[in-house]
Amino acid sequence: MYMPSNRGFITDGLRRSIGDTMGKEYWIGDVTAGSHDAKEVVLKGWVHRARGSNKIWFIVVRDSTGHVQCVAKRDVVGEECFESLRNALIESSVEITGVVEPTDREHGHEVQVSSATVVGPVNPDRPFPITESAMEDSDGGETEFLLDNRHLYLRTSRMTTMLKIRSTVFGAIHSYFRDRDFTEYQAPNFVAGAVEGGSTLFEVPYFGKKAYLTQSWQLYAEAAMPALERLYTMAPSFRAEKSRTRRHLTEFWHAEMEVAWASNDEVMEHGEGVVRHVASTLLEEMSEELEEMGRDLSMVARFAESEYPRMRYDEAIEILQSKGVEVEWGQDLDYSKEKILTSDFEVPHFLTHYPRVAKPFYHRPDPEDPKYVLCHDLLAPEGYGEIIGGGERTWSEEEILERIDEEGTPRDPYEFYIDIRRYGGVPHGGFGLGVDRLCTWLSGAEHIREAIPFPRDSRRVTP
Numbered sequence: 001m002y003m004p005s006n007r008g009f010i011t012d013g014l015r016r017s018i019g020d021t022m023g024k025e026y027w028i029g030d031v032t033a034g035s036h037d038a039k040e041v042v043l044k045g046w047v048h049r050a051r052g053s054n055k056i057w058f059i060v061v062r063d064s065t066g067h068v069q070c071v072a073k074r075d076v077v078g079e080e081c082f083e084s085l086r087n088a089l090i091e092s093s094v095e096i097t098g099v100v101e102p103t104d105r106e107h108g109h110e111v112q113v114s115s116a117t118v119v120g121p122v123n124p125d126r127p128f129p130i131t132e133s134a135m136e137d138s139d140g141g142e143t144e145f146l147l148d149n150r151h152l153y154l155r156t157s158r159m160t161t162m163l164k165i166r167s168t169v170f171g172a173i174h175s176y177f178r179d180r181d182f183t184e185y186q187a188p189n190f191v192a193g194a195v196e197g198g199s200t201l202f203e204v205p206y207f208g209k210k211a212y213l214t215q216s217w218q219l220y221a222e223a224a225m226p227a228l229e230r231l232y233t234m235a236p237s238f239r240a241e242k243s244r245t246r247r248h249l250t251e252f253w254h255a256e257m258e259v260a261w262a263s264n265d266e267v268m269e270h271g272e273g274v275v276r277h278v279a280s281t282l283l284e285e286m287s288e289e290l291e292e293m294g295r296d297l298s299m300v301a302r303f304a305e306s307e308y309p310r311m312r313y314d315e316a317i318e319i320l321q322s323k324g325v326e327v328e329w330g331q332d333l334d335y336s337k338e339k340i341l342t343s344d345f346e347v348p349h350f351l352t353h354y355p356r357v358a359k360p361f362y363h364r365p366d367p368e369d370p371k372y373v374l375c376h377d378l379l380a381p382e383g384y385g386e387i388i389g390g391g392e393r394t395w396s397e398e399e400i401l402e403r404i405d406e407e408g409t410p411r412d413p414y415e416f417y418i419d420i421r422r423y424g425g426v427p428h429g430g431f432g433l434g435v436d437r438l439c440t441w442l443s444g445a446e447h448i449r450e451a452i453p454f455p456r457d458s459r460r461v462t463p
């Protein structure tokens with residue numbers, strides 16, 4: 001279970017490395033954990049809520065580590081200080097000095113204020129626009145009003161919690177790959193050709209020519225595969241997705257990996273491995289935050305501990321057809337179908353062996369039956385659907401030319417890619433994991449927009 005080992009917000013290491021230049025010494029999370037009982041602290045944070053009378057003023061102060069109530073009495077702090085606190089509106093920044101006292105009330109601790117200053121006030125003509133009632137109407141940050149005020153919405157408890165979960169997910173993905181001797185590798189974001197089909201390419205003017213924003217790191221990662229053999233990245237990918245769904249962004253964070261000499265099975269082992277590692281890291285480090293998001297921890301434990309079953313595409317089509325879903329063999333599965341398929345899954349499932357016609361040219365045809373490709377999608381349960389797409393790559397020159405030509409794709413932008421096969425091609429494979437989708441699912445959120453600070457979709461590039 002959760003151990004607050006990383007919750008001493010000022011560690012000795014930090015104190016040693018930053019020492020006297022540290023702008024802030026006391027953290028509310030440490031105060032409410034009981035580290036400063038009966039001692040004087042200087043709290044630096046923002047006014048979350050306030051109420052009181054002529055004589056006594058109660059201010060709940062927030063910082064990045066928690067909330068605590070501060071009690072200011074007019075006859076203790078003096079006239080001027082009391083009035084300035086009383087006029088400090090929600091989200092004013094404050095510096096408060098006082099002594100910590102354990103109480104039976106909310107947060108378990110209170111600070112008896114001795115002095116205070118308002119650092120950055122809020123103008124009464126423009127009070128903080130995000131009120132409790134706006135939040136209640138919001139359904140997890142979904143209303144246009146909250147999206148318009150996203151830069152301020154980031155400070156709310158729900159979003160702050162999500163951002164911490166997200167940071168832990170990023171850290172866990174890095175540690176999974178680094179612990180297994182993968183090299184982190186960066187590919188360009190301006191590219192000359194599609195990876196995942198032309199229909200979702202973002203075109204950008206490029207000095208009188210056309211370039212595109214990359215849909216995936218993969219093709220340029222394959223170029224480094226003979227150099228590094230095991231490589232990964234986490235970077236944004238771009239897709240001009242016109243439809244706004246609960247799982248599509250136009251700019252999303254993509255964790256991708258590539259391994260030389262690897263089969264589809266070996267790549268799937270890593271896909272399962274990294275997702276289980278992220279789930280168990282969240283349980284260790286973020287269980288309180290997951291509960292705040294309303295996530296049942298036993299579900300996350302199941303995703304961390306279970307093996308993920310594997311099923312061929314054909315079997316998934318049969319299941320869908322038996323449920324009365326209209327689906328034809330040869331189609332890639334869109335969200336409406338994955339949602340039905342995964343709604344009664346209890347753990348993620350791999351779908352393998354999609355029809356060749358459903359997947360881009362780089363997927364390797366199955367030598368046992370070239371109607372299919374050696375690929376996989378990992379589908380998250382509970383109706384969430386695809387979080388990983390990957391597989392073995394077409395790796396001989398002859399086969400890649402055949403696949404490019406059968407797609408009707410011009411060869412020119414892919415000459416570098418074909419060269420990888422011309423000079424010592426080897427079997428290899430990899431996958432891409434949608435990190436925002438992973439955060440959405442593991443935290444139990446409704447919509448992918450909840451899982452990224454500034455979501456981008458076909459209607460929105462602001463704020």
Ligand code: 4AD
Nearest residue numbers: 216218248249252256387388389390430431432434
């Ligand atoms: O299945 P996709 O399109 O696969 C690729 O891009 C491969 N080139 C990856 C590789 O083998 N290196 O995308 C991979 C994952 C999807 O499973 C999904 O989780 C995520 O990227 N993804 C998106 N996430 C949010 N918004 C979008 N519009 C997404 N498109 C894909």
Ligand code: MG
Nearest residue numbers: 377386388389
């Ligand atoms: Mg896919």
